[in-house]
Amino acid sequence: MHDSIRPRVTIVGAGFSGLVAARELEANGIEVTIYEARDRIGGRAWTEERLGHTLEMGATWVHWMQPFVWTEITRYGQRIYPSPVADDAYWLSGGEVHHGTEAELDDKLLRPQARIFEASQEFFPYPHEPLHILDSGDEELIQRFRAADQGSILDALRDGSFSQEEIDLADAYWSAGYNGYTSSASPLMAKHWAALSDHRLSLLDEQTLRFKLENGMRGIYEAIAADLTATVHLSTPVTAVEHDADGARVTLDDGTVVASDAVIVTAPLGALDTIAFTPALPAPAQSVVAEGFNCTGFKIWIKIRGHHSLIAYAPTGNPIALVRSEYFLDDDTTILVGFGPDHEKIDLDDVTQVQDLLHRWRPDLEVLECTGHDWAGDRWSGQTWATPRSGQFLQGWSLFRDSDTRLRFAGADWAKGWNGVVVDGAIETGITTARGLIDELRSR
The missing domain is CATH 3.90.660.10 (Polyamine Oxidase; Chain A, domain 2)
Known part of the structure; x- marks a missing residue:
């Protein structure tokens, strides 16, 4: 990457994958801006006080054999306890x-x-x-x-x-x-x-x-966010993404257009129909978006x-x-x-x-x-954790892994390891997607 031109990357979504991707990009001198449709960070991980106790509305359980989330648990000094x-x-x-x-x-x-x-x-x-x-x-x-x-x-x-x-x-x-x-x-x-x-x-x-976090999922996602210098714009949905081989432009819900060298979309499959892509996603990927995953x-x-x-x-x-x-x-x-x-x-x-x-x-x-x-009824997720319908293990998540343009996808839905169900997959793709972009932007 040239010192005189600091690359910029836009990230759509402030869940685990978006936050981890931002941390990885920033560590390599890339400027990052995050746009999040919800009024909070965390995505489908959401620690909340309800019923007189601290509860996880979404992702809950972790394990030391999930390599990516365990690294974050260790990094931020978190502790686990059994159900x-x-x-x-x-x-x-x-x-x-x-x-x-x-x-x-x-x-x-x-x-x-x-x-x-x-x-x-x-x-x-x-x-x-x-x-x-x-x-x-x-x-x-x-x-x-x-x-x-x-x-x-x-x-x-x-x-x-x-x-x-x-x-x-x-x-x-x-x-x-x-x-x-x-x-x-x-x-x-x-x-x-x-x-x-x-x-x-x-x-x-x-x-x-079996095992949960003593400080909840927020003990990690808030810690990652605290490590960022990037601005996280909450309650700011992205309605459109234009992408080509040289960069990307996202349109916010107020009509503002933001240009950058690349965009990482971390919205779940169930929410991709809220974003207009130009050029459109390949036909097989569009079919999966239209059908949705099995997680209803x-x-x-x-x-x-x-x-x-x-x-x-x-x-x-x-x-x-x-x-x-x-x-x-x-x-x-x-x-x-x-x-x-x-x-x-x-x-x-x-x-x-x-x-x-x-x-x-x-x-x-x-x-x-x-x-x-x-x-599943939330327009910004449209599903719970990603699980494939018949035929979608081979023609589903993998259709969103490669791109000839500066559009990238990250999130648990697209993970190779713990695909969908746990935070581990979100962290995996945040890292791998960011690293791929870092290598590409260095060679430009």
Whole structure:
């Protein structure tokens, strides 16, 4: 890069990927400006005080085997602590409520999950290079890999060797995991998650649902923001992006046009239809934007009377697929966290509806309050964490990785490693996208 001309990069979005990309660019002498549509930073990570406790409206769990987020936890001196193990487990199947321990529930999941994870070692020998097999030259393996992106995740259990109870448990687990309907969920994502977890269900559970940050996600995203000199313009949506081989111009919602040497768009796939791109995105990418990912669900926090240590599963047809105890408060209440596949099937603030849903497992539970954020209904996200529909593992996130112009995409939706579900993927792409631009701008 020439000393006399300091390059400038515009970043759309102040979530983890945007903030990390800005930090990386600034460290290399590049001027950065960030435009954020919301009135806060953090994106789909949002630590908030609700129900008398500090809660995560979005991203929550972290782990030392997620390399990018663990680096940030270490960098900023943050600490983790475990979510509780439940005393009682309940699961719906065959119109009945079954009861046991969480360990017994986990044991019942082992056999169907082993089938769902089948071939994960073959398909993902390098989990952070998820499409590696396509360059292997092994045509038989490539064909099986492509076929595994079709159909639904539960197809592997429908050969007659699995009980309805096992199918219902897997359905509930992955309705929460994909945060969308299992009938349209690509089987490859589950196999990829298995590969990122040493092909062990216990480690997958630990990475995605066990450890939280003592200071919340804001303990990291606010720390990253504090390291920046860049101006972060809040409540400033970008409505259009023009891009070519030499630079980019973004149009703000008040009509202002801002030119720079490059633009990094960190908006989730579900919000890309709020931005007009010129030239338009390639047709395959446009098709994915129009279809959307599989993540149509929700996350809900529920306060109930009394201390109750529980986890509960329910298959498709029940709005809440998974609910579990997270916090036991001094006022003799418990805060549960829940997930389901369809945000249109629940009112996150409706105590009466949520109590009726919990009564499917435990008629004695009394709901006092409930809350959440409708990410799928939010125009600036349009989805929860990114999970692929059938066919989208191969024709989805990767379509946004390359560009012949100075337009780049970053965010958990486009990650190679922990794609979508955790902050790790957002940080990964913030770093890699910024580094790619740094190399390009140095050579100009």
